[in-house]
Amino acid sequence: MSLILAIESSCDEMSIAILKDKRELLCNVIASQIDTHRLFGGVVPEIASRMHVECVSTVLKTALQQSCINIEDIDAIAVTKGPGLVGSLHVGMQAAKTLALTYHKPLIGVHHIAGHIYANELVEDIEYPCLCLVVSGGHSELVYMEKEFSFEVIGQTLDDAIGEAYDKVGRVLHLPYPGGPVIDKMAKEGKHSYHLPLPLNDDSYNFSFSGLKSAVINLCHNASQRNEEIIPQDLACSFQEVALEVLVSKTLKAAKDYQVKEIIVAGGVSANSGLREKLTQESPIKVMFPPMKYCTDNAAMIASAARIMYENQCFSALDLSVKPTYDLEEESIGE
Amino acid sequence: MLSLLMDTSNQYLMVALYEDGKCLDVIQELGSKKQSENAIPYLEKLLNQYHKELKDVDEMIITKGPGSYTGERVAMTIAKTLSVVTSIKMKSISSLAAYAGLQKCVSVIDARSQKVFVGVFNQGKAVLKEQLILISEFEELMKEYKDYEVVGQAEVVGYPSQEIDLAKNMYLLAQNEEYIDNVDALVPCYLKDVEAKKICL
Ligand SMILES: [Zn+2]
Numbered sequence: 057m058s059l060i061l062a063i064e065s066s067c068d069e070m071s072i073a074i075l076k077d078k079r080e081l082l083c084n085v086i087a088s089q090i091d092t093h094r095l096f097g098g099v100v101p102e103i104a105s106r107m108h109v110e111c112v113s114t115v116l117k118t119a120l121q122q123s124c125i126n127i128e129d130i131d132a133i134a135v136t137k138g139p140g141l142v143g144s145l146h147v148g149m150q151a152a153k154t155l156a157l158t159y160h161k162p163l164i165g166v167h168h169i170a171g172h173i174y175a176n177e178l179v180e181d182i183e184y185p186c187l188c189l190v191v192s193g194g195h196s197e198l199v200y201m202e203k204e205f206s207f208e209v210i211g212q213t214l215d216d217a218i219g220e221a222y223d224k225v226g227r228v229l230h231l232p233y234p235g236g237p238v239i240d241k242m243a244k245e246g247k248h249s250y251h252l253p254l255p256l257n258d259d260s261y262n263f264s265f266s267g268l269k270s271a272v273i274n275l276c277h278n279a280s281q282r283n284e285e286i287i288p289q290d291l292a293c294s295f296q297e298v299a300l301e302v303l304v305s306k307t308l309k310a311a312k313d314y315q316v317k318e319i320i321v322a323g324g325v326s327a328n329s330g331l332r333e334k335l336t337q338e339s340p341i342k343v344m345f346p347p348m349k350y351c352t353d354n355a356a357m358i359a360s361a362a363r364i365m366y367e368n369q370c371f372s373a374l375d376l377s378v379k380p381t382y383d384l385e386e387e388s389i390g391e
Numbered sequence: 392m393l394s395l396l397m398d399t400s401n402q403y404l405m406v407a408l409y410e411d412g413k414c415l416d417v418i419q420e421l422g423s424k425k426q427s428e429n430a431i432p433y434l435e436k437l438l439n440q441y442h443k444e445l446k447d448v449d450e451m452i453i454t455k456g457p458g459s460y461t462g463e464r465v466a467m468t469i470a471k472t473l474s475v476v477t478s479i480k481m482k483s484i485s486s487l488a489a490y491a492g493l494q495k496c497v498s499v500i501d502a503r504s505q506k507v508f509v510g511v512f513n514q515g516k517a518v519l520k521e522q523l524i525l526i527s528e529f530e531e532l533m534k535e536y537k538d539y540e541v542v543g544q545a546e547v548v549g550y551p552s553q554e555i556d557l558a559k560n561m562y563l564l565a566q567n568e569e570y571i572d573n574v575d576a577l578v579p580c581y582l583k584d585v586e587a588k589k590i591c592l
Pocket of ligand 1: 352353
């Protein structure tokens with residue numbers, strides 16, 4: 057039994073959730089700043105931090121009102137400690153520490169990616185050993201999990217994250233930020249007609265997306281030099297097919313090599329419908345995707361990971377710091 | 392009346408407790424780069440030492456900047472969070488004014504990129520609107536305030552700097568401040584717009 061209040065502010069969303077036991081979510085308030093950052097074509101860190109401090113008390117108030125709990129009954133205060141934008145992380149961290157000190161509750165510093173992974177457990181139990189494909193604007197990783205809260209990063213991107221590649225291609229095609237969801241939609245309307253190189257198609261579990269991104273940019277550039285029209289839907293389709301081909305084939309290879317029971321997907325790009333279809337179709341074992349509402353950043357997922365940390369008494373002192381880079385493997389429990 | 396004072400907006404980390412106008416204790420660190428890590432632990436230390444609960448604090452007095460962006464958000468986030476879960480009342484003071492106290496002085500804070508935040512004060516009242524100027528413009532400004540001291544990060548503009556009794560300054564200045572009506576709307580004073588460079592390929 058546990059009642060956990062969690063705060064997530066690692067990027068451009070300020071979110072506070074209250075989770076009872078494993079999956080009784082009493083609230084999951086999210087203040088998104090996407091409309092502001094869209095004007096700049098990407099997240100502007102200092103603007104994100106300013107908006108976080110502006111809305112922090114309102115989000116907390118709303119969360120407490122929605123959940124109808126007595127804050128004294130909360131067992132622990134959880135917060136994203138990193139990775140993420142430092143200035144943004146600071147705001148959530150101070151709020152969490154303040155609550156922990158006011159009510160003498162343990163503080164739990166949660167790794168953002170552990171949160172994305174355990175978003176899946178808000179719906180059903182994860183079966184171990186499993187393989188997790190982490191795909192977002194900042195991450196593209198394959199994580200082997202032998203047991204609960206045990207993380208072994210077996211592959212990662214050598215350059216751009218997959219979400220980043222999507223956003224950059226979106227910019228070349230003059231799509232609104234973030235480009236990922238738009239490209240996913242356009243890809244369905246087009247056909248795979250442009251030749252693009254399969255990125256880092258080797259035996260490793262690592263990814264590389266900068267070459268693919270550059271190929272798209274060059275293709276657009278050359279076309280405009282020759283006054284040729286690009287069919288955006290077709291290019292979106294070709295880009296998505298090639299990007300997903302390598303994501304899916306490497307994930308399936310790793311799943312087989314490590315003999316896992318299931319594959320789970322985590323991070324913002326887990327909302328991509330092309331990825332959902334392709335991985336589900338081609339995988340011989342069960343594939344779990346988080347519900348759409350938990351794909352992007354939210355505090356419910358932080359609470360979900362914190363619930364396990366609470367059971368294992370993984371508490372942090374009040375001088376906990378935020379870091380733009382925290383090592384996921386070091387978060388493993390009992391190793 | 393239990394008062395909590397906190398400044399994290401610049402080179403200090405200061406946490407103080409006052410009870411009925413009397414200073415119980417002050418922790419003041421100069422050159423702290425760990426405001427985010429240590430603000431709450433220092434506060435905890437003070438509360439424990441005097442057997443006080445954060446819930447029992449009646450008012451909180453913080454600085455609101457200008458200064459380090461991350462720094463000024465530390466005390467303000469603590470204040471805004473507390474305001475939701477306790478009945479604490481809030482006052483905020485300009486960081487430049489906090490360094491000036493009741494002195495007749497020009498208060499200076501490093502704004503990086505060859506710039507400084509300046510404010511001119513006398514008896515706790517602003518004589519000149521707080522502003523951002525180039526370090527090279529500072530001497531020109533001083534010509535108008537010849538008999539004024541230079542306080543704050545004075546070394547940045549070539550004056551000797553002295554450590555300040557921040558808690559005392561803030562407590563005195565707060566006596567003339569009203570409590571903030573809508574703490575949810577409280578934001579730091581940045582005095583500088585975000586240089587939002589467009590993200591390009
Ligand atoms: Zn994320």
